[in-house]
Amino acid sequence: MNLKDYIRDIPDFPKEGIIFKDITPLWKDGKAFAVSIDEIAAKYEDKQIDLVVGIEARGFIVGAPVAYKLGVGFIPVRKPGKLPYKTTSMSYSLEYGTDTIEVHEDAISPDMRILIVDDLLATGGTAAAVIKLVEKLGGVVVGMEFLVDLTFLNGRDNLKGYNVSALMEY
Numbered sequence: 001m002n003l004k005d006y007i008r009d010i011p012d013f014p015k016e017g018i019i020f021k022d023i024t025p026l027w028k029d030g031k032a033f034a035v036s037i038d039e040i041a042a043k044y045e046d047k048q049i050d051l052v053v054g055i056e057a058r059g060f061i062v063g064a065p066v067a068y069k070l071g072v073g074f075i076p077v078r079k080p081g082k083l084p085y086k087t088t089s090m091s092y093s094l095e096y097g098t099d100t101i102e103v104h105e106d107a108i109s110p111d112m113r114i115l116i117v118d119d120l121l122a123t124g125g126t127a128a129a130v131i132k133l134v135e136k137l138g139g140v141v142v143g144m145e146f147l148v149d150l151t152f153l154n155g156r157d158n159l160k161g162y163n164v165s166a167l168m169e170y
């Protein structure tokens with residue numbers, strides 16, 4: 001099965017010049033969705049993962065079933081103001097301005113082995129901030145998994161020293 005058959009290019013979304021990789025056709029297809037989740041989970045079955053961390057919002061769709069498959073819990077990393085309990089946060093720079101992500105301060109205990117999951121690696125700015133957030137709480141980042149890596153944006157340069165992989169590369 002070629003998962004790339006289920007990724008749709010949307011030119012000029014959300015703004016001119018961006019080719020948006022639309023993953024919804026993959027999620028709509030039960031078999032393709034299952035294959036993508038199974039392939040990610042298989043790589044971590046023997047890695048003693050304690051928790052899967054998913055990044056709002058598309059990272060939840062990938063991360064939650066991976067956690068279920070591995071038989072471990074799921075931690076949502078969210079945009080500011082969404083999580084109800086006490087949070088810890090991390091800001092990071094975007095092309096213009098900054099962005100912030102949050103996690104519950106008791107979500108991760110020191111030395112827990114964490115798998116971070118998101119739909120797509122672009123510049124790696126978001127993923128690098130999630131690594132910092134996990135490590136701030138004492139978690140150990142065992143790996144980072146994406147469905148898609150836009151390799152021409154060199155996101156991996158922001159994630160040097162970490163175990164990063166993606167099911168599809170462009």
Ligand code: AMP
Pocket residue numbers: 018019020021022058118119120121122123124125126127150155
């Ligand atoms: P970045 O921090 O640059 O790695 O961007 C991360 C997030 O932006 C990913 O989780 C994607 O959801 C979204 N994103 C960025 N560029 C694209 C794109 N070309 N197609 C689809 N999603 C994108």
